[in-house]
Amino acid sequence: MELLLVSVAVLVGSGLLSLAVGRAPRPSSWVGAGGVLAAAAIGLSPVYRVLATGEPALDMPIAWAIPTGSFTVGLDVLSAWFLVPVLIIPPLAAVFGCEYLQAYAPRKSLGASWFFYNLVVAGMIVVTIAREGLLFLIAWEVMALASYFLVVFEHEREEVRQAGWTYLVASHLGTAFLLALFVLLGTGSGSLEFAEGAEGPTGITRRLADAYRDSPHALDVIFVLAVVGFGTKAGFMPFHVWLPEAYPAAIGHSPAVLSGVMSKMGIYGLVRILSLFTGIEGFRPPNWWAWLLIAIGMLSGIAGILSAISQRHLRRILAYSSIENMGIIAIGLGTALLGLSSKSFSAMAVFGFAGALLHVLNHSLFKGLLFLGAGAVEQSAGTGNINLLGGLLKQLPAVGIPFIAGSVAIAGLPPFNGFVSEFLIYRTALGEEVLLGGVSAVAALSGIAALTLIGGFAAVCFTMVVGIAFLGQPRSEQAASVKPVAPLMQAPLWLLAAACLAAGMFSPQIMTVLAPVVTSVTHMKSADVGRYLVSGTNPTPARELLEGVVTATGCLIALAIVLAVVRWRLLKGREVAESGTWGCGFYKPEASMQYTGSSFAQPLVDLVRPLLRTRKHIVRPRGLFAHAALLWTATPDMNRELIYAPIFRGIGNLISRLRWLQHGRLHLYVLYVAITIVVLLFWSFGRR
Amino acid sequence: MNPYSLLNLLLALACAPFLLTVINRTKAFFAGRQGPMWFQPYYDLWKLLHKGAVYSRTTTWVFRAGPIVGLAAVLMALTLVPIGDVDAPLSFQGDVILFAYLLGLMRFFTVLAALDTGSSFEGMGASREVLYSALAEPALILGLASVARETSRLSISEMQEAVTGTLWLQSGMVLAAVTAALVVVFLTENARIPVDDPNTHLELTMIHEVMVLDHGGPDLAFILYGAALKLWVLGCLIVGMVLPHRLLGASFFSGALSIVAELAGLVVLAVIVGAIESTMARLRLVRIPQLLVGAGALSALSLVLGRWVGG
Numbered sequence: 001m002e003l004l005l006v007s008v009a010v011l012v013g014s015g016l017l018s019l020a021v022g023r024a025p026r027p028s029s030w031v032g033a034g035g036v037l038a039a040a041a042i043g044l045s046p047v048y049r050v051l052a053t054g055e056p057a058l059d060m061p062i063a064w065a066i067p068t069g070s071f072t073v074g075l076d077v078l079s080a081w082f083l084v085p086v087l088i089i090p091p092l093a094a095v096f097g098c099e100y101l102q103a104y105a106p107r108k109s110l111g112a113s114w115f116f117y118n119l120v121v122a123g124m125i126v127v128t129i130a131r132e133g134l135l136f137l138i139a140w141e142v143m144a145l146a147s148y149f150l151v152v153f154e155h156e157r158e159e160v161r162q163a164g165w166t167y168l169v170a171s172h173l174g175t176a177f178l179l180a181l182f183v184l185l186g187t188g189s190g191s192l193e194f195a196e197g198a199e200g201p202t203g204i205t206r207r208l209a210d211a212y213r214d215s216p217h218a219l220d221v222i223f224v225l226a227v228v229g230f231g232t233k234a235g236f237m238p239f240h241v242w243l244p245e246a247y248p249a250a251i252g253h254s255p256a257v258l259s260g261v262m263s264k265m266g267i268y269g270l271v272r273i274l275s276l277f278t279g280i281e282g283f284r285p286p287n288w289w290a291w292l293l294i295a296i297g298m299l300s301g302i303a304g305i306l307s308a309i310s311q312r313h314l315r316r317i318l319a320y321s322s323i324e325n326m327g328i329i330a331i332g333l334g335t336a337l338l339g340l341s342s343k344s345f346s347a348m349a350v351f352g353f354a355g356a357l358l359h360v361l362n363h364s365l366f367k368g369l370l371f372l373g374a375g376a377v378e379q380s381a382g383t384g385n386i387n388l389l390g391g392l393l394k395q396l397p398a399v400g401i402p403f404i405a406g407s408v409a410i411a412g413l414p415p416f417n418g419f420v421s422e423f424l425i426y427r428t429a430l431g432e433e434v435l436l437g438g439v440s441a442v443a444a445l446s447g448i449a450a451l452t453l454i455g456g457f458a459a460v461c462f463t464m465v466v467g468i469a470f471l472g473q474p475r476s477e478q479a480a481s482v483k484p485v486a487p488l489m490q491a492p493l494w495l496l497a498a499a500c501l502a503a504g505m506f507s508p509q510i511m512t513v514l515a516p517v518v519t520s521v522t523h524m525k526s527a528d529v530g531r532y533l534v535s536g537t538n539p540t541p542a543r544e545l546l547e548g549v550v551t552a553t554g555c556l557i558a559l560a561i562v563l564a565v566v567r568w569r570l571l572k573g574r575e576v577a578e579s580g581t582w583g584c585g586f587y588k589p590e591a592s593m594q595y596t597g598s599s600f601a602q603p604l605v606d607l608v609r610p611l612l613r614t615r616k617h618i619v620r621p622r623g624l625f626a627h628a629a630l631l632w633t634a635t636p637d638m639n640r641e642l643i644y645a646p647i648f649r650g651i652g653n654l655i656s657r658l659r660w661l662q663h664g665r666l667h668l669y670v671l672y673v674a675i676t677i678v679v680l681l682f683w684s685f686g687r688r
Numbered sequence: 689m690n691p692y693s694l695l696n697l698l699l700a701l702a703c704a705p706f707l708l709t710v711i712n713r714t715k716a717f718f719a720g721r722q723g724p725m726w727f728q729p730y731y732d733l734w735k736l737l738h739k740g741a742v743y744s745r746t747t748t749w750v751f752r753a754g755p756i757v758g759l760a761a762v763l764m765a766l767t768l769v770p771i772g773d774v775d776a777p778l779s780f781q782g783d784v785i786l787f788a789y790l791l792g793l794m795r796f797f798t799v800l801a802a803l804d805t806g807s808s809f810e811g812m813g814a815s816r817e818v819l820y821s822a823l824a825e826p827a828l829i830l831g832l833a834s835v836a837r838e839t840s841r842l843s844i845s846e847m848q849e850a851v852t853g854t855l856w857l858q859s860g861m862v863l864a865a866v867t868a869a870l871v872v873v874f875l876t877e878n879a880r881i882p883v884d885d886p887n888t889h890l891e892l893t894m895i896h897e898v899m900v901l902d903h904g905g906p907d908l909a910f911i912l913y914g915a916a917l918k919l920w921v922l923g924c925l926i927v928g929m930v931l932p933h934r935l936l937g938a939s940f941f942s943g944a945l946s947i948v949a950e951l952a953g954l955v956v957l958a959v960i961v962g963a964i965e966s967t968m969a970r971l972r973l974v975r976i977p978q979l980l981v982g983a984g985a986l987s988a989l990s991l992v993l994g995r996w997v998g999g
Contacts (some may be wrong), residue, residue, distance in 0.1 A: 390806070393748045404750070404800075413793045414786065426785045430833055430842060445833065445991055449984075452829040455789070456822025459796055463818055467803030467811075473746050540781045548780030552764055555778075556790070560760040563910070567756060570906045574740035581744040581805045582902055595803070595811025604819045607977055 001057040001075050003046045004083075004129055007039035008122045014038070015118035022111020029101060032114025033094035036121060040091040043125065047087060050080040054516030054526075072131040072193055077516045078275060079128045081357060082268045085364035086128065088499075089260045090121045092492035096372050097253030099488040103379060104153075104251075113153055119146035120257065127265050133182040133192030133204070140178065140265075144171045144233075147262060150254040151246045163242075163249035170242035174232030178269075181225040194276055209280045216286075219277060223289055226273040227296070234266030235323045236330060237300040238639045244307070247319035248384070252375040255315060259322045260368035264360050267329055271357070271521055274333075278340065278523040285337050287440060293334030294443050298450040301327025303638075305457040306608050309464065309601045310635035314374040314384040317465060318367065321410065324454060325363045331447040332356030332425040336522075338440050339428070345440075346524060347539050348431050350532040353518045354542055355424030358510065362417040362503055366409040369496035373403035376493070377469065380483040387596040388476040389469040395482050398490040400470045402497035407462040409500040412455050415553030417503035423549060424542060426451060431539065457604075464600045473591040505550055511543040598633060605635070613638050695947070696771035696924065703951075704920040705729035705913070707958045714962025729916065736909035744902055746806040754801025755903065755910035761794040762917045769924045770845040772946030773933055779845040784832045787844060787925075788825065791877065794914070795821055802899035813898035816973070820883060820895065823980035824876045830987035831866040831873070835929060837994050838862055844925070853932040865990035867930055872983035874922045874957075878915070881965040883976055920954070927953035 014035020018028045050057055056076035075083075094117070101110050123143030130136040148171070152164035185204045186192045194204040211218035232239040243263075247255040277283055304323030311317045336352025339345040376399045377392060378384040393400035409416035429444040429451070474480035503510065515533045519526040533542045583589045605614055612635050619630040661672075708729045716723025725731075743751065768783045768790075770776040799818055802810035836842050838859050839850035856863060876883045879896030886897055900911050927950050971979060 391746070393750065408793075408796065411792075411796060412789065413796055414789055419786075419789055423782060423785055423789075427782045427842070430782070430785075430836060445830075448833060449826055449830055449988065452788075452826040453822070455792065456818075456825040459792055459799075460818040460822055463796060463799045463803065463814065467800055467814065471748065471750060471800065471804040472806030472811075545780055545782050548778070548783065549786055552768070552778055552783075552786055552790075555767070556760055556764045559763055560756055563756045563760055564753075567752075567906050567910070570737060571741060574905075576740055577742045578745050579742050581746050581807045583807065584809065589807070591806070593808050594806045595808050595815065599808075600803075600811060600815045603815060603973075604822075607819075 001046055001073070001129075004043050004075060004125060005073070007043035008125050010035055010039040010042060011118040011122035011125070015115040015122075018114040018118070019111040022109040022115075025102060025105035025110050028109075028111040028114060029098045032111075032118060033091075033098040035114075035118055036094040037091045039118075039121070039125075040087040043083065043087050046075060047080045047083045050075055050077055051084075051513050051516075054519075056520075070132070071135045073126070073129045073135070074131040075129055076520055078268075078272065078520050081514070081517045082128050082264060082360070083125065085261050085264055085361060085368075086121065086124045089364055089368040090117075090257050092495060093253035093256040093260075093368065093372060096256075096375070096489050096492045099486040100252035100375060100379060108153075113150070116146040116149040117254065117257070119143075120150065120262065124261060124265055128268060131194055133186060133194070137175070137178065137182060140175065143262065143265065144175065147254075147258055150258070151250045153251050153254070154249070160249045163245035167242040167246040167249075170232060170239070174229050174239065177225050177229030177232070181222060181229055181273075184222055184225070194272075205276055205279050208276060212280050212283060220286070220289075222273070223277075223285075224292075226270055227292065230266040230269035230273075231296065232266070233269070234263050234329075235300070235326045236266075236296050237303055237323060237327070238643060240300070240304075240323050240326075241637060241640045241644055243323060244311075244316055244319040244637055247322070247371075248313055248315040252379070253372065255318070256368040256371035256375070259319065259371060260364040263322060263326065264364060267326070267333075267356075267360055270333070271353075274337075275521045275523070278521065283340075284342070285340050287338070287341055287443075290334045290337035290341065290440070291443050293330050293337060294447045295334075297327045297330030297332075297334055298446060299327070300324065300330060301450050301454040302457070303611065305454055305461055306604075306612060307635065307637065309457065309461045310605045310612050310614055312385050312387050312597050314377065314386055314389075314465070314469065315371065317386075317461065318370050318374055321458070321461060322363075322367060324458065325359070325367065325410070328422065328425065328451065328454065329356045329359050329363070331451060332359060332421075332428065335425065335428045335444050335447055338443055340522065341440065346522075346528060347532045348428055348444075349522055350518055350524070350529050351424060351428040351431060351542060353521050354511070354514050354533055355421050355428055357514060357517060357521075358424060358507070359421035362409070362421045362500075365496055365499050365503060366406045366416070366418060369402060369406040369493060369500065370410065372489075372493055372496070373399055373406065376485045376489050377403075380485050382478045383476070386465060386469045387598060389479045390472045390475040390591065390594065391470075391479065392474075392482065393470040396485055399485055399493060402493035403470065404466055405497040405500060407466050409504070411458045411462045413459075414549070415504050415557055416500050417507070418500075419553075420504050420507040420546060420549065422451065422455065423546075427542070427545060460601070460604060464597050468595070468597045468600060472594050475591055475594065475596065504553065508543045508546040508550060511541075511546060605633075611638070613641070690775060692774045692943075693770075693777040695774050696769065697766055697777065699771065699951070700766050700917055700920045700924075704916040705733065707919050707923065707954060708916055710955055710958035711962040711965070714959050715966050718963065718966030729912070733909050733913055736904075736912070737906055739905040741905035741907060744805050747804045747902070750797075751801045751804040751902075752907065754797045754804075755907045755914070757797040758794040759910045759914040759917075761790045761797075762914045762921065765790040765794075766917060766921050768844055769921050770848055770928065771924060772928075772948075772950045773849065773943045774947065775845040775849070779843045781842040783843045783845075784836065784847070785829070788829050788832075791918070792821075792825075794918070798899055798911075801903075805902045807902065809898050810901055813895050816895045817899060820876055820976055820980060823977055824873050824983065827869045827980065827983035827987045828873045830984065830991060831869045834862055834866050834987060834990040834994055837991070844928075848928040849933055851929060851931075851933060856932055859994070862990045862993050863929065865986050865993065867926060869983040869986040869990070870922075870926045870929065872979060872986075874926055875961070875964070876980060877922055878919050878961075880961055882968050882971040882979065885970045919958075923954045923957050924950065927957060 014031055018032035021028045120143055123139050126139035130139055148168050151167050152160055154160045235243045247259055301324050304320050304327055308317045308320035332352050332355040336349045339348030339352055409418040412418040412422045429448045511533045515530050519529045535541055614633055614635040617632040621629040709726050713723040765787050767778045768776050768787050799814040802814040835847050839847045841847045841850055879886055884895040931949055931953055
């Protein structure tokens with residue numbers, strides 16, 4: 001436990017030091033990245049201990065009295081589970097960024113970037129271990145503000161500033177909901193502590209239990225606030241508008257951390273609140289909670305991946321695909337809530353949380369990998385527009401191979417890890433509980449229908465990304481002559497790709513680790529959870545199911561190797577010639593004749609045009625001597641256009657009516673201040 | 689493991705290309721032609737396996753890996769599907785999902801291999817293939833989910849075992865709707881009319897065939913053999929769902945009978961495919977999504993018709 005605080009201190013210290021030596025690009029990067037690596041190494045040992053034993057480390061009040069109690073930190077299995085991505089992705093991304101940022105060295109001070117990077121990581125660690133509302137919010141704010149500065153690293157560019165602004169506003173709107181959430185949680189108890197001591201629930205938990213006893217609907221508002229507030233950070237649709245702006249604006253290694261890890265903090269918050277609820281004696285979530293989460297999941301998943309397909313910019317595609325994956329997690333959490341709603345469905349709750357929590361880890365691995373890969377591609381090719389790329393696998397095999405592995409993983413295909421967590425969520429929604437019936441079956445089965453569509457569309461999306469950007473021939477000058485990628489930037493990609501495969505192949509073992517985590521979230525008996533996840537007979541425990549999956553995928557890999565050997569033996573000694581791609585008799589094909597991302601996605605984008613509102617501008621060739629023709633398409637974010645733009649315009653109009661107050665006369669402003677103070681004085685006297 | 693369980697694997701490995709002959713001879717019958725020899729697909733494979741290869745200079749290892757991963761994935765899918773009363777060698781709760789995703793893996797790599805050539809023909813085929821199979825996915829999984837609910841089982845082997853005559857009497861509507869949806873999936877996944885035309889090489893309208901234009905020699909043999917196995921394995925899924933099992937109790941005789949019945953069912957399915965191809969035109973491309981969404985709706989309907997409405 002103390003070691004985690006040490007690692008936070010190391011992060012902040014190295015960040016400051018890096019800031020101090022910011023003028024020297026190399027040393028400041030070494031200090032910054034070294035700090036992250038050291039902090040991760042220090043922090044992983046308590047996390048490992050907690051996860052291996054399944055026993056929480058004791059809560060530790062820091063003797064710093066504040067009006068609402070005292071800052072308390074603690075490390076339980078749930079925190080430890082979410083700390084795994086926090087302590088794995090950022091150091092790998094930092095190693096990558098160490099090299100990546102050197103390209104900016106002549107123009108920029110790298111110290112500031114490292115300072116904020118380390119601050120984001122420190123903020124995330126404190127968010128997961130905070131056991132007190134105020135501390136949680138402070139850490140949350142530090143994380144959000146520091147990440148804003150990561151987003152606007154290239155602040156000279158207008159669109160980056162715009163994206164940063166969107167992010168800042170959205171992030172604070174989300175925090176506003178969280179503020180309301182914690183105010184509600186704190187009312188009546190006088191303390192914002194949500195630790196679970198040995199002697200039973202304290203602070204918020206006790207107060208929640210009282211409220212729930214008085215009225216079962218008392219928790220509804222809290223739940224909705226949590227979904228909106230934390231969902232904004234996670235990127236649930238329709239609270240996601242900042243995300244497709246911010247991730248493409250941030251450079252290099254930052255989006256890997258923002259999407260791979262920081263968005264998971266939203267999921268952490270939601271799950272933490274749910275775990276407070278399940279601690280209440282006799283708690284059963286109403287059905288509509290599950291419906292709400294599943295509906296959000298379906299919307300995020302399907303609309304997210306469709307939006308991804310309609311984009312051309314590599315990191316924007318990945319950003320939308322993050323929304324899709326958050327949708328998958330939401331579907332998992334929703335079905336888990338469905339399971340909590342009745343005692344006989346407890347297996348479903350266990351499977352649902354296990355699937356969702358596993359997907360949190362998996363997504364951070366492959367999304368971290370893909371964003372780093374995208375960063376490497378953009379730096380060496382000079383563009384992230386897939387329609388200008390092509391043939392990169394030949395030029396950058398060390399980036400291309402892990403990127404393809406990550407794409408297979410994110411498309412949810414065996415033998416990688418993406419399949420395993422989706423499999424568990426499928427199992428949840430297809431479990432015996434659902435098969436037996438009830439209206440809740442409809443919710444679960446809608447979730448399944450959405451998952452199948454998401455799976456199919458994810459395959460469309462990532463065959464497009466890989467096929468257009470990495471395969472075929474270069475579609476532009478830039479793509480034809482890419483700069484080499486430094487070995488330090490390649491190594492994290494390979495490590496993450498190996499982690500994706502390992503998380504898939506060792507998924508049965510992960511179930512054992514996950515069992516205490518699910519126990520702490522559901523507050524079920526650990527024997528019950530163990531029966532569903534690790535060893536039991538009916539229903540077949542997750543571990544056994546995954547052993548079946550792993551057997552099959554292991555055989556798959558072996559078979560592929562055997563077939564590769566067979567093919568090699570067959571071709572040995574025979575004539576293997578090279579030639580051009582067959583062009584149906586056309587002998588001089590040009591790179592520009594290839595399919596592009598736009599043309600690849602066109603049938604699907606046209607099909608869902610009413611949903612995505614893709615804009616098309618066509619200038620057709622006219623006349624006998626036709627001039628140049630033109631086709632231009634763009635798919636702006638539909639929620640931004642349809643929901644947020646009108647709302648913000650409305651607010652702007654409303655507020656502009658008050659503009660007469662803002663006249664620039666200083667003495668009148670002083671009068672405002674005086675009037676405010678007088679009013680406050682009366683108000684405070686009036687209360688006594 | 690039951691040694692008989694390898695039966696389907698061996699039968700499929702040996703007989704899958706025969707289904708192609710059955711389809712082609714049916715088509716020949718409708719057209720008044722004589723049709724190919726019975727062993728024609730085998731001769732083709734033999735010939736291809738003995739050839740060298742020509743690779744496009746544009747391609748990378750992905751192009752060479754495509755046929756290998758595809759064949760490996762369909763072979764694994766085959767180990768999940770039983771024949772008759774004999775369980776599959778590999779079966780666990782939820783293997784239906786793995787089955788669907790193995791076919792997804794096969795498609796993923798076939799599509800990547802097609803895009804690797806940089807040919808716009810193959811890009812066109814790839815683009816259509818991913819779209820149509822994405823739309824066919826809900827029909828497949830929801831259909832299987834519906835059967836899973838009727839039988840309260842989640843593994844293909846147990847599901848098929850539980851499809852008995854009694855179940856057909858109880859919920860024949862559901863099973864019929866699922867079967868219809870699965871037949872559409874079968875035709876889509878195997879690139880058959882009305883979705884795709886396996887005969888029109890080099891037409892702009894085709895989907896699957898165009899993706900493998902640049903493959904030759906052993907690679908093409910792998911692809912053709914994989915396609916035959918896919919035909920077999922999806923056929924087994926449908927026939928196994930339609931045929932009621934355990935009519936005569938569990939005995940060696942009934943087991944043998946069930947296998948013969950399933951093989952006969954596969955031949956009938958192949959004849960039906962041939963008949964459809966002889967009597968129908970390929971749908972226009974814009975119509976195909978409607979067909980697939982229709983199949984998905986049918987699967988969803990089968991879920992609605994299912995048990996929880998009645999009881």
